Amino acid sequence: MKTxxxxxxxxDAKVLELNMGPQHPSTxxxxxxxLKLDGERVLDAExxxxxxxxxxxKISENRSYIKCVPYYDRTDYIAAVSNVYGYxxxxxxxxxxxxxxxxxxxxxxxxxxxxxxxxxxxxxxHAIDIGAMTVFLYCFREREEILKLxxxxxxARLTTxxxxxxxxxxxxxxxxxxxxxxxxxxxxxxxxxxxxxxTKNRIWMARTQGIGVISGKEAIEWGLTGPVLRGSGxxxxxxxxxxxxxxxxxxxxxxxxxxxxxxxxxxxxLEEMHQSRRxxxxxLDRLPDGPVRGKxxxxxxxxxxxxxxxxxxxxxxxxxxxVSDGSAQPFRVRIRPPTFISLQVLRRLVRGHLMADVIAIIxxxxxxxxxxxx
Amino acid sequence: xxxxxxxxAIIPLIKIAVIVLFLSGAIAYLTLxxxxxxxxxxxxxxxxxxxxxxxxQPIADGLKFLLKEDIVPAKxxxxxxxxAPAISLLPAFLVFAVxxxxxxxxxxxxxxxxxxxxxxxxLDPETIARIAENSxxxxxxxxxxxxxxxxxxxxxxxxxxxIILGGWASNSKFPLLGAxxxxxxxxSYEVALGFAIIGVLLxxxxxxxxxxxxxxxxxxxxYVFVQPVAFVLFFICGLAETNRLPFDLPEAExxxxxxxxxxxxxxxxxxxxxxxxxNMIAVSAIGVILFLGGWLRPFPNSDWLSFLDFIPGVLWxxxxxxxxLYIFIWLRGTLPRFxxxxxxxxxxxIFLPVALGNVVVTAAVLLAFL
Numbered sequence: 212m213k214t215x216x217x218x219x220x221x222x223d224a225k226v227l228e229l230n231m232g233p234q235h236p237s238t239x240x241x242x243x244x245x246l247k248l249d250g251e252r253v254l255d256a257e258x259x260x261x262x263x264x265x266x267x268x269k270i271s272e273n274r275s276y277i278k279c280v281p282y283y284d285r286t287d288y289i290a291a292v293s294n295v296y297g298y299x300x301x302x303x304x305x306x307x308x309x310x311x312x313x314x315x316x317x318x319x320x321x322x323x324x325x326x327x328x329x330x331x332x333x334x335x336x337h338a339i340d341i342g343a344m345t346v347f348l349y350c351f352r353e354r355e356e357i358l359k360l361x362x363x364x365x366x367a368r369l370t371t372x373x374x375x376x377x378x379x380x381x382x383x384x385x386x387x388x389x390x391x392x393x394x395x396x397x398x399x400x401x402x403x404x405x406x407x408x409x410t411k412n413r414i415w416m417a418r419t420q421g422i423g424v425i426s427g428k429e430a431i432e433w434g435l436t437g438p439v440l441r442g443s444g445x446x447x448x449x450x451x452x453x454x455x456x457x458x459x460x461x462x463x464x465x466x467x468x469x470x471x472x473x474x475x476x477x478x479x480x481l482e483e484m485h486q487s488r489r490x491x492x493x494x495l496d497r498l499p500d501g502p503v504r505g506k507x508x509x510x511x512x513x514x515x516x517x518x519x520x521x522x523x524x525x526x527x528x529x530x531x532x533x534v535s536d537g538s539a540q541p542f543r544v545r546i547r548p549p550t551f552i553s554l555q556v557l558r559r560l561v562r563g564h565l566m567a568d569v570i571a572i573i574x575x576x577x578x579x580x581x582x583x584x585x
Numbered sequence: 586x587x588x589x590x591x592x593x594a595i596i597p598l599i600k601i602a603v604i605v606l607f608l609s610g611a612i613a614y615l616t617l618x619x620x621x622x623x624x625x626x627x628x629x630x631x632x633x634x635x636x637x638x639x640x641x642q643p644i645a646d647g648l649k650f651l652l653k654e655d656i657v658p659a660k661x662x663x664x665x666x667x668x669a670p671a672i673s674l675l676p677a678f679l680v681f682a683v684x685x686x687x688x689x690x691x692x693x694x695x696x697x698x699x700x701x702x703x704x705x706x707x708l709d710p711e712t713i714a715r716i717a718e719n720s721x722x723x724x725x726x727x728x729x730x731x732x733x734x735x736x737x738x739x740x741x742x743x744x745x746x747x748i749i750l751g752g753w754a755s756n757s758k759f760p761l762l763g764a765x766x767x768x769x770x771x772x773s774y775e776v777a778l779g780f781a782i783i784g785v786l787l788x789x790x791x792x793x794x795x796x797x798x799x800x801x802x803x804x805x806x807x808y809v810f811v812q813p814v815a816f817v818l819f820f821i822c823g824l825a826e827t828n829r830l831p832f833d834l835p836e837a838e839x840x841x842x843x844x845x846x847x848x849x850x851x852x853x854x855x856x857x858x859x860x861x862x863x864n865m866i867a868v869s870a871i872g873v874i875l876f877l878g879g880w881l882r883p884f885p886n887s888d889w890l891s892f893l894d895f896i897p898g899v900l901w902x903x904x905x906x907x908x909x910l911y912i913f914i915w916l917r918g919t920l921p922r923f924x925x926x927x928x929x930x931x932x933x934x935i936f937l938p939v940a941l942g943n944v945v946v947t948a949a950v951l952l953a954f955l
Binding site for chain 2: 235250341342344347348352408409412415418565566
């Protein structure tokens with residue numbers, strides 16, 4: 212069934228080169244994929260990125276540590292909360308700032324909310340790419356509720372500028388806990404609705420099973436992390452392996468897939484939403500009282516040195532490698548964007564598949580071009 | 586002389602005009618129905634701004650399409666690009682020339698009443714009665730030809746030509762892929778569809794749509810109960826023929842942007858759009874006639890349901906068509922899309938053998954027992 216490039220050029224020289232994107236309904240932003248097609252079969256694919264490059268890393272070198280934060284909101288704009296979280300964890304570790312318990316808990320809760328909202332958006336777009344239109348709108352309905360929570364706490368829905376050095380900007384507003392509880396109580400039912408429409412659907416299974424298969428070993432060789440790696444059966448989760456920010460106090464499972472195909476990655480992400488819900492439940496049950504902001508200096512000047520802080524973002528390991536020369540501005544901030552790395556594997560995954568599968572595979576990698584291009 | 590003119594020219598022309606107008610309205614409001622139904626499936630409201638609950642939306646859309654700039658891409662084959670939408674739309678309307686909306690004497694009472702209102706025609710009561718008796722004038726259809734099923738199949742396959750030509754003439758890659766997909770898809774599903782229909786034809790023993798319905802009346806049962814396999818096959822192949830989800834690969838907006846109509850805009854696009862909905866109605870109408878007893882009520886001629894007889898046949902017919910369309914739309918709100926190779930696999934490896942088997946079994950049973 213699979214045709215290699217060499218074989219086909221020998222048999223038939225008529226290769227159709229097709230530009231998918233940067234303006235295409237399902238390349239999730241401004242990804243451009245140059246496809247070489249034999250009929251509908253993909254012989255080769257080349258990703259062309261950079262349409263959304265804003266030089267975030269370079270900008271960071273000319274801003275103070277605190278003023279960098281809003282730029283990281285805008286790298287992975289689907290999960291802005293966890294971006295800021297990863298960076299601040301690094302800065303706080305370099306400065307040895309103690310974050311109060313209550314702030315830690317709220318940070319974890321909001322990060323998990325952001326994971327749910329990010330996975331909802333992934334499911335919505337993935338489903339509509341494959342043609343299941345209704346799931347798209349159902350997911351947006353739930354995501355809306357989370358965005359309302361974000362708005363209540365952070366004052367913004369998308370580019371939240373969520374946390375501050377040493378804790379939070381302010382404590383939870385009145386009624387927040389009730390609203391959060393209401394959401395997580397209703398949430399499992401809602402996920403069941405999507406599952407009814409998709410999980411056992413013969414067409415959905417036919418479209419996702421055996422598509423974009425990658426083995427666990429190969430996934431590690433490509434440097435994949437997050438749900439894409441876990442879908443291949445590797446139990447890798449930074450929250451478990453190198454707990455940070457208080458995650459060791461919470462009880463949750465790391466779901467893994469078996470076959471490493473699109474369907475398994477779909478199941479893994481669905482289960483991750485349930486696990487995030489469990490964490491939020493525990494946070495709400497055990498939320499301690501106290502201040503939400505520790506003692507942090509007005510001007511952040513970390514000592515000379517370098518620090519890598521990695522967190523498990525919704526899309527994989529999100530790392531910030533911060534180098535300080537002792538001044539108020541970072542000497543260098545290198546972001547390890549999980550989807551930039553998982554996008555590399557697209558070419559390997561789509562070869563030999565049909566054109567319709569390219570869409571499914573782009574969807575399953577859950578890329579965000581803001582983060583790929585930075 | 587006036588009698589012949591009335592029977593063979595004037596009354597049929599009026600019927601054609603009524604059907605075309607009715608159909609245009611039905612198509613326009615089918616788009617609204619679809620938007621509303623899908624919206625409610627998806628927990629939103631759909632069009633609400635133009636008119637009460639968006640009731641004037643189709644008219645606004647039509648006006649908008651008319652006022653758009655007419656764009657023909659520079660590299661396109663202008664002539665074929667221009668006529669392709671018409672090729673696509675016309676056959677969908679032509680099918681209704683043979684579709685019986687009601688029984689052969691549907692307009693009998695109406696004709697004998699209305700013809701008396703035209704004194705300048707100078708018709709005496711006997712002539713009026715003769716005209717009203719004639720089924721060409723009073724039938725609930727434009728014409729009843731004895732090869733109606735073949736007519737429907739051949740005419741509807743011309744519509745595909747519009748899609749192929751439109752995709753090809755655009756001279757662009759995405760439409761070309763869409764056109765290739767649609768030609769392959771429609772050819773494969775037309776075969777299975779044809780064999781599904783043969784099952785019914787064997788039972789009915791006629792190719793005339795009117796007679797097929799009348800046979801269902803005589804046998805007191807809808808053919809869906811006699812030919813359930815054929816009905817399921819017909820329905821699925823009908824979905825594929827009309828490019829509806831889960832078989833909407835030629836359009837597949839998330840893969841092929843818009844498929845064969847990517848380069849079309851304005852009024853030409855709207856013709857393609859209307860053709861899809863006209864085809865939906867046509868397939869539903871044919872399905873209702875072949876399997877659900879056309880204008881007949883459930884269990885025709887059996888007495889225990891005779892209290893339903895006050896509902897005119899044409900309403901039964903339209904109600905059943907509506908039910909078909911509802912399911913079409915419902916499926917669109919529920920299912921994802923097949924992939925191209927899977928679609929072909931289902932068509933050739935499952936539907937075609939099953940349809941063939943159905944024909945063989947039906948023929949064998951008919952030979953053995955009847």
